[in-house]
Amino acid sequence: MSTTEISSIINSSCDYFDLTNNNHYQMVRDLADAMLANGFGETELEQLLPDKTAPLHANLAAHIALSRLKILKHKDQPFRLAIATNLIHEQNRLRPATFNNPNGEDSLRNKIKQLKWITAGTEIKWKLLYATGGCEWNSEEAFKKIVAEENLTKDEVELLDSRDIEVTKNLVKNQKGSELLVAMNSVIGTAGYPNVGQFDAFMFTDADMTLDMSQIGTLIDEYLTNKKDFSIGARTHKLSVSRKNPTRPGKGVLMYRHITRRLGPVFFEDLQLSDTQCPWKFISIDLLKKIAPLLTCPDWSIDTDIIGAAFYLGYDINVLPITAIDSEKESHGHAIKGGPAARLITIVHGLLRQARNYNLRFDKEIGHLVDTEIQAMEDLAAILSTLPPAHLQELPNDAFGKAETISITDLTNWVIEAKKN
Numbered sequence: 001m002s003t004t005e006i007s008s009i010i011n012s013s014c015d016y017f018d019l020t021n022n023n024h025y026q027m028v029r030d031l032a033d034a035m036l037a038n039g040f041g042e043t044e045l046e047q048l049l050p051d052k053t054a055p056l057h058a059n060l061a062a063h064i065a066l067s068r069l070k071i072l073k074h075k076d077q078p079f080r081l082a083i084a085t086n087l088i089h090e091q092n093r094l095r096p097a098t099f100n101n102p103n104g105e106d107s108l109r110n111k112i113k114q115l116k117w118i119t120a121g122t123e124i125k126w127k128l129l130y131a132t133g134g135c136e137w138n139s140e141e142a143f144k145k146i147v148a149e150e151n152l153t154k155d156e157v158e159l160l161d162s163r164d165i166e167v168t169k170n171l172v173k174n175q176k177g178s179e180l181l182v183a184m185n186s187v188i189g190t191a192g193y194p195n196v197g198q199f200d201a202f203m204f205t206d207a208d209m210t211l212d213m214s215q216i217g218t219l220i221d222e223y224l225t226n227k228k229d230f231s232i233g234a235r236t237h238k239l240s241v242s243r244k245n246p247t248r249p250g251k252g253v254l255m256y257r258h259i260t261r262r263l264g265p266v267f268f269e270d271l272q273l274s275d276t277q278c279p280w281k282f283i284s285i286d287l288l289k290k291i292a293p294l295l296t297c298p299d300w301s302i303d304t305d306i307i308g309a310a311f312y313l314g315y316d317i318n319v320l321p322i323t324a325i326d327s328e329k330e331s332h333g334h335a336i337k338g339g340p341a342a343r344l345i346t347i348v349h350g351l352l353r354q355a356r357n358y359n360l361r362f363d364k365e366i367g368h369l370v371d372t373e374i375q376a377m378e379d380l381a382a383i384l385s386t387l388p389p390a391h392l393q394e395l396p397n398d399a400f401g402k403a404e405t406i407s408i409t410d411l412t413n414w415v416i417e418a419k420k421n
């Protein structure tokens with residue numbers, strides 16, 4: 001592929017990328033290879049990010065080409081990365097797309113292809129850890145079938161079942177936090193957990209294909225070159241490209257955001273993480289050994305528990321750009337009873353608990369509102385389904401989360417009225 005052909009793709013109006021089409025993953029890698037073969041350096045690739053006029057697959061190709069350049073700087077340095085994900089409600093996305101499984105992403109096979117591409121010709125090794133507590137949708141069966149079909153070894157991928165680990169009996173099964181705690185403790189060799197090997201760093205991501213694993217080169221480079229013990233991918237970074245439906249939880253999502261931002265200003269203001277739950281977090285083993293004993297969160301707020309613990313220990317958080325393509329149609333949030341509210345209420349409560357546990361600053365009035373009015377999943381469901389008051393509906397998105405834009409009286413009255421309807 002020539003420079004002219006690459007330029008034609010970048011300037012094309014054809015914008016498509018289908019997570020259910022395996023050919024599209026290969027197309028992106030081919031484009032990234034062509035960029036590198038034609039001498040695109042870090043400067044040229046960074047200038048392409050993010051090009052809002054370029055097709056999505058061109059932006060993704062630029063991101064992974066840049067990642068490849070960065071990982072090649074360390075090609076002769078031995079390095080082992082453990083990559084964890086929780087295996088809950090992934091039975092469809094694990095399998096390829098078919099007539100009977102239209103949203104299939106062939107996710108395990110595609111992750112491995114991406115990891116092999118990004119680490120080819122280097123001394124960098126990886127291992128995928130899938131943690132489960134007994135998925136009621138039979139994700140484990142789909143996973144094991146693919147492992148057998150592909151002859152995958154334990155050096156490449158391993159299933160961690162918390163039901164088989166005596167010290168995890170009190171964890172809440174099939175919760176994101178619980179399964180990640182199993183993976184983290186296994187990686188650092190905590191007594192009573194499986195021996196999964198020796199690693200230099202740990203990261204976690206989702207089991208779907210939202211994030212191309214080929215982007216790990218940037219994370220590794222930040223650690224090996226810049227000594228960054230904790231890096232987070234941010235879908236809203238100025239150089240990120242993200243395809244996501246930001247309003248899917250409901251009409252009241254802006255007020256939900258206001259509440260969470262007032263509970264976690266260290267996340268949303270200091271780090272500018274408008275999305276703390278982005279599933280792209282990298283932690284050195286040295287830091288993980290210090291963080292893991294502090295963690296108590298079994299649910300969806302595990303992300304802010306981990307970040308809060310790092311803050312508490314005095315570590316800086318490094319925020320990086322990524323390309324993220326939403327994988328919504330098979331989302332576990334749609335499958336669980338209560339839908340998005342069941343997941344988001346744990347984030348609200350988690351933010352408040354972590355602010356208190358780690359002595360982080362937060363809005364005490366909002367904390368009191370949560371303590372008194374937003375305790376049950378049904379409370380949050382009512383909030384998510386209710387539009388903000390008319391005089392607040394015209395506020396720009398970035399006004400939500402600022403104490404001076406919405407009074408506690410307005411917010412409290414709205415919450416009470418929303419719960420009545």
